[in-house]
Amino acid sequence: MKRFLATVLVLLFGRLRRRPRLERERIVGTNPPDSRAQMLVFWLFLAAAVCGVAFPVVYAVNAIPHQTQFLGLSLGLCLAFIALACMVMSRSLVPVEEIEEDYPPSSHPEEQEKVEQIVDESGDRITRRRLFVVGLGAAGTALGVALLTPLASLGPVFDVSSFFRTPWRRGVRLVGEDGSAFRAADIEEGTFYTAFPEHADREQMGAPLVIVRLPVGELRLPPERKGWAPDGILAYSKICTHAGCAIALYRKPTFAPTEPRPALVCPCHYSTFDPSRAGKVIFGPAGRPLPQLPLLIDRRGELRAAGNFSGAVGPSWWGVRNRQPRS
Amino acid sequence: MIKRAVRYVDERSGGAPFIRKTLRYVFPDHWSFLLGEVALYAFVVLVATGIYLTLFFDPSLTQVHYHGGYVPLQGRTMSAAYKSAVDLSFKVKAGLLMRQTHHWAADVFVAAIILHLIRIFFTGAFRKPRDLTYYIGLTMLLLALLEGYLGYSMVDDLLSGMGLAIGYAVLMSIPFVGANLAQLIWGDPYPGRHEFESRMYVGHVFLLPIIIGTLIALHLTLVASRHHTQFAGRRKTERKVVGVPTFPGQTPRSLGLAFSVAAVLFLLGGLVQINPIWEWGPYHVASATNGAQPDWYLGWLIGALRLVPSFDLTIGHYTLVPNAFWGGAAFPLFVFFLMFLWPSLERRATGDYGFHNLLDRPRDAPWRSALGAAILTWIFLVFVVGSADRVYVLFGLSYRGQIWAMRFLVWIIPIAVGVITKRVCDELRAGEKIEARRHAAEAEVVA
Numbered sequence: 001m002k003r004f005l006a007t008v009l010v011l012l013f014g015r016l017r018r019r020p021r022l023e024r025e026r027i028v029g030t031n032p033p034d035s036r037a038q039m040l041v042f043w044l045f046l047a048a049a050v051c052g053v054a055f056p057v058v059y060a061v062n063a064i065p066h067q068t069q070f071l072g073l074s075l076g077l078c079l080a081f082i083a084l085a086c087m088v089m090s091r092s093l094v095p096v097e098e099i100e101e102d103y104p105p106s107s108h109p110e111e112q113e114k115v116e117q118i119v120d121e122s123g124d125r126i127t128r129r130r131l132f133v134v135g136l137g138a139a140g141t142a143l144g145v146a147l148l149t150p151l152a153s154l155g156p157v158f159d160v161s162s163f164f165r166t167p168w169r170r171g172v173r174l175v176g177e178d179g180s181a182f183r184a185a186d187i188e189e190g191t192f193y194t195a196f197p198e199h200a201d202r203e204q205m206g207a208p209l210v211i212v213r214l215p216v217g218e219l220r221l222p223p224e225r226k227g228w229a230p231d232g233i234l235a236y237s238k239i240c241t242h243a244g245c246a247i248a249l250y251r252k253p254t255f256a257p258t259e260p261r262p263a264l265v266c267p268c269h270y271s272t273f274d275p276s277r278a279g280k281v282i283f284g285p286a287g288r289p290l291p292q293l294p295l296l297i298d299r300r301g302e303l304r305a306a307g308n309f310s311g312a313v314g315p316s317w318w319g320v321r322n323r324q325p326r327s
Numbered sequence: 328m329i330k331r332a333v334r335y336v337d338e339r340s341g342g343a344p345f346i347r348k349t350l351r352y353v354f355p356d357h358w359s360f361l362l363g364e365v366a367l368y369a370f371v372v373l374v375a376t377g378i379y380l381t382l383f384f385d386p387s388l389t390q391v392h393y394h395g396g397y398v399p400l401q402g403r404t405m406s407a408a409y410k411s412a413v414d415l416s417f418k419v420k421a422g423l424l425m426r427q428t429h430h431w432a433a434d435v436f437v438a439a440i441i442l443h444l445i446r447i448f449f450t451g452a453f454r455k456p457r458d459l460t461y462y463i464g465l466t467m468l469l470l471a472l473l474e475g476y477l478g479y480s481m482v483d484d485l486l487s488g489m490g491l492a493i494g495y496a497v498l499m500s501i502p503f504v505g506a507n508l509a510q511l512i513w514g515d516p517y518p519g520r521h522e523f524e525s526r527m528y529v530g531h532v533f534l535l536p537i538i539i540g541t542l543i544a545l546h547l548t549l550v551a552s553r554h555h556t557q558f559a560g561r562r563k564t565e566r567k568v569v570g571v572p573t574f575p576g577q578t579p580r581s582l583g584l585a586f587s588v589a590a591v592l593f594l595l596g597g598l599v600q601i602n603p604i605w606e607w608g609p610y611h612v613a614s615a616t617n618g619a620q621p622d623w624y625l626g627w628l629i630g631a632l633r634l635v636p637s638f639d640l641t642i643g644h645y646t647l648v649p650n651a652f653w654g655g656a657a658f659p660l661f662v663f664f665l666m667f668l669w670p671s672l673e674r675r676a677t678g679d680y681g682f683h684n685l686l687d688r689p690r691d692a693p694w695r696s697a698l699g700a701a702i703l704t705w706i707f708l709v710f711v712v713g714s715a716d717r718v719y720v721l722f723g724l725s726y727r728g729q730i731w732a733m734r735f736l737v738w739i740i741p742i743a744v745g746v747i748t749k750r751v752c753d754e755l756r757a758g759e760k761i762e763a764r765r766h767a768a769e770a771e772v773v774a
Binding site for chain 2: 027028059067068069070071072073075076077078079080082083084085086087089090093094095096097098099100101102103104106151152154155156157158160162163165194196202203204205207208238239242243244245246247248249266267268269270271281283284285286287288314315316317318319320321322
């Protein structure tokens with residue numbers, strides 16, 4: 001016990017007596033030693049050690065609640081104490097000195113000339129330079145193209161037909177998220193429904209629909225879409241024509257003076273579409289109306305597609321207006 | 328002990344002269360010179376935590392059912408990627424700490440790069456002979472944005488999917504080739520083939536980190552071979568660099584900074600929640616959520632996408648420029664283009680083709696400072712628009728009103744800021760001249 005105490009005392013208060021060294025000129029500047037700073041650094045390192053040990057303890061003892069928080073706290077504080085120790089060291093333990101040095105020369109004209117000369121003289125034996133350059137260029141380009149060719153396997157580069165494909169065609173039944181059919185009589189005003197084509201992959205832009213019901217008298221569809229919205233039930237692609245997000249907001253004004261008409265809104269950039277006017281953009285950045293899907297109500301009163309969309313679904317691209325979507 | 332170690336290294340590498348020089352390499356002293364270092368240490372934390380995450384993350388879009396411990400997701404269909412990210416947050420001890428620290432480190436990494444860039448710009452540190460260093464730095468910023476985007480996209484939570492849909496739409500919007508490029512990268516129309524996840528993964532954990540790491544090495548080599556810049560001062564001239572030596576002076580400082588950065592990141596990672604993916608839920612093409620915000624460094628793109636009024640540029644049936652191109656591609660490309668071009672533009676405008684080791688104070692180059700402040704304000708305002716919906720929720724300012732106002736203000740305010748900055752710089756310089764004249768006059772009187 002005595003010896004242990006003595007060791008601790010020596011550690012804490014003993015000062016290293018340096019062996020006398022050969023007299024030589026110092027390179028590093030010098031300042032007088034600072035024993036308070038040394039003690040401080042020691043305590044900081046000790047605190048870091050305590051926090052470091054806490055990490056595996058927190059990790060191992062499941063009874064400790066908020067494990068993530070305490071893990072972060074112990075590791076973070078361990079690092080923070082080491083950081084503090086470093087800062088104290090830089091302020092009070094290492095020699096404070098300011099040295100200077102010449103910036104390297106801005107350039108080496110002679111060397112530059114030599115390099116140029118070496119390259120120049122090495123090419124002496126090639127007298128028909130243009131021929132050489134043409135050949136090298138042709139080989140290099142060809143090799144480049146050849147090496148890039150396998151990249152074309154990543155996906156169809158030129159065939160853009162799949163951008164027009166959707167799982168909808170006349171007769172496809174609309175189903176909800178749980179797979180159950182939509183009965184026209186159950187569709188209410190003032191809310192919207194998400195529908196999918198029955199028996200089709202839902203993870204494609206052409207699949208999801210938003211369904212809303214509006215009073216028949218409020219519809220302002222163009223004449224060629226007469227009959228697309230039986231009983232005032234309208235179906236639009238759920239994918240915004242601006243940036244491909246799902247249209248997840250339905251603005252149904254509850255109080256008259258705020259916004260006059262119901263609208264479908266994309267939550268990403270707030271493109272706003274008017275379902276009563278064939279999906280026309282009334283605010284926000286979208287450049288195309290929402291594609292509309294013609295509906296019909298079958299004999300059992302369930303909703304089915306009466307054809308494909310009025311236009312290509314998804315965000316705009318160079319050919320988006322070129323063709324009609326296909327099944 | 329030290330003697331033996333040095334002899335061992337020197338006899339095998341012949342490196343003693345190099346080590347001696349390195350130890351006494353001069354670091355000029357100014358707090359703003361440390362911003363780049365912060366980015367470097369954040370990168371180290373990113374690599375360390377990132378490697379840990381790869382040990383648990385499963386980059387697969389195979390659909391699975393969740394039956395883990397988090398009740399709200401019970402029985403939901405999700406990708407193996409999302410499930411493994413949720414599991415490594417809840418099931419793996421210290422997993423959540425690592426994931427959150429990784430995410431925070433990414434945000435701090437980009438922030439430090441941008442602050443560093445701003446410092447470099449306004450002090451003219453990008454001028455010859457350091458323009459190449461500057462270009463490499465810009466390239467790293469560009470790659471860091473992409474790296475961060477891939478990182479949070481491959482988790483396949485709801486926000487990942489929404490972000491990817493937007494990225495896809497922006498790529499699609501590139502005139503003439505957009506759809507072809509998108510199909511090449513995704514393998515199919517959105518959401519693409521299952522392989523797309525592997526493509527993101529190899530990019531995020533292998534290609535981009537290696538490229539960024541290599542560029543960091545190149546960046547630092549160039550910095551060291553040309554030495555640091557410094558502000559003019561006593562003995563500090565174009566020819567002489569004055570400061571603290573690497574060892575012992577700078578070493579504890581840099582280590583202190585490194586440990587501080589790591590400490591802050593792990594404290595944030597442990598104590599401050601970020602990207603709670605279990606709350607967003609898995610992504611499906613048909614789902615989206617309101618009030619979603621991307622990581623901060625992509626906010627300027629969301630803002631730009633929102634500001635553009637409704638139109639696609641068309642010629643007959645051909646869509647020349649789809650709307651998303653302006654905000655999502657043209658805007659950031661223009662900003663980066665301008666930044667890459669700046670050193671040569673400035674050389675041409677000022678006719679100053681010389682070497683510069685001394686830094687400008689912002690007032691020393693009023694035109695640069697004015698234009699820089701204007702451009703920065705412009706980007707910042709667009710960034711603010713990215714949160715206009717949150718501003719509406721918090722302060723009740725009409726969203727449409729904000730958008731309409733900002734469509735004009737993003738042009739007017741930067742011009743005003745530019746003019747004011749120019750004036751301030753000129754006044755500061757004039758003030759200094761008066762001061763100098765007074766000193767001269769006083770000296771005369773004393774004499």
